[in-house]
């Protein structure tokens with residue numbers, strides 16, 4: 001959700017930060033600005049026109065009610081969300097009268113927050129900005145771990161967020177896609193081909209009816225079972241499906257094929273970020289260098305590309321520094337070589353976290369999911385390693 005600013009008004013800094021954290025886990029792209037001085041708030045709102053203000057109100061005489069009244073009478077259409085530790089009926093009525101749009105109890109429940117903000121943004125006509133984020137997982141070489149990463153990332157995000165429509169995964173491998181198999185979705189009635197054929201009337205409800213659901217809550221759109229299913233489908237139709245996914249889910253993950261062609265380009269173009277997967281062997285490194293050059297020619301912004309080294313191990317022949325130097329991208333994430341857990345996970349149809357939560361690869365992938373949804377490391381205190389130890 002790019003370029004959406006929300007002011008969080010509360011004189012208590014810690015309370016303010018807790019509210020900010022809850023909103024960040026709803027959408028990590030929101031720009032959240034803490035304002036401690038309530039007297040200063042109306043002027044800031046007038047000048048900077050945030051999409052919404054979140055105001056802490058705890059008693060019917062709280063001075064924050066005056067700020068709500070002033071802001072609700074301003075020109076513009078600023079949404080007002082009240083967060084209260086003492087949510088009495090009387091307080092609720094006072095807030096409504098002052099002009100608030102939504103009312104949330106503190107501590108903030110994630111589902112309630114998602115419902116309130118989705119509704120608020122829709123009503124305020126900023127639906128186009130409430131679109132989710134699209135992440136394409138891509139490698140220029142086959143067998144580097146793209147599907148493993150995409151599936152674990154999507155399932156991990158759904159498990160972390162636990163909100164309706166938190167994450168979906170779309171298998172962009174039009175032939176021989178394996179997302180459904182890896183996610184152990186055994187029976188499914190629809191595939192990407194159905195969604196692409198219906199792209200003109202595809203809305204959130206129809207898309208949702210085409211999705212299968214993984215145990216994590218992640219929605220899964222499998223690849224077609226045969227190429228014939230795609231007859232009459234062109235890359236623009238696929239683009240339509242991705243765009244509807246973006247509107248319907250907070251996070252969309254694309255499991256990408258290894259080629260750059262008309263079909264895969266719609267996924268790469270549509271993506272807000274590309275997780276570029278490379279491992280520690282020379283052919284993969286050489287292809288990654290070439291892929292970066294192609295993306296440069298396509299004029300992708302450098303920060304759209306995030307370098308992930310998968311199957312990392314200490315090598316005498318190739319060092320991490322050499323890979324980074326030659327690929328000319330900073331290292332974004334490191335996933336250790338851990339064949340045992342990956343094989344167990346593939347053969348049992350479980351995500352790595354379920355196969356062995358303590359394995360280094362499972363840690364790294366779950367941390368990647370948490371990082372991508374904007375969750376703070378403290379969410380998983382039981383882990384021995386720091387959440388960001390995988391980032392250089």
Ligand SMILES: Nc1ncnc2c1ncn2[C@@H]1O[C@H](COP(=O)(O)OP(=O)(O)OP(=O)(O)O)[C@@H](O)[C@H]1O
Pocket residue numbers: 139141142143144145146147148149258310311312335336337338339340342343346361
């Ligand atoms: N971190 C890891 N440690 C050990 N093995 C891994 C790791 N990640 C992936 N693998 C193994 O690498 C192989 C390829 O993984 P995967 O299928 O995810 O790659 P891919 O890039 O999607 O391949 P394809 O070209 O078939 O689409 C699999 O056997 C998988 O088990």
Ligand SMILES: [Mg+2]
Pocket residue numbers: 146147148178
């Ligand atoms: Mg694959």
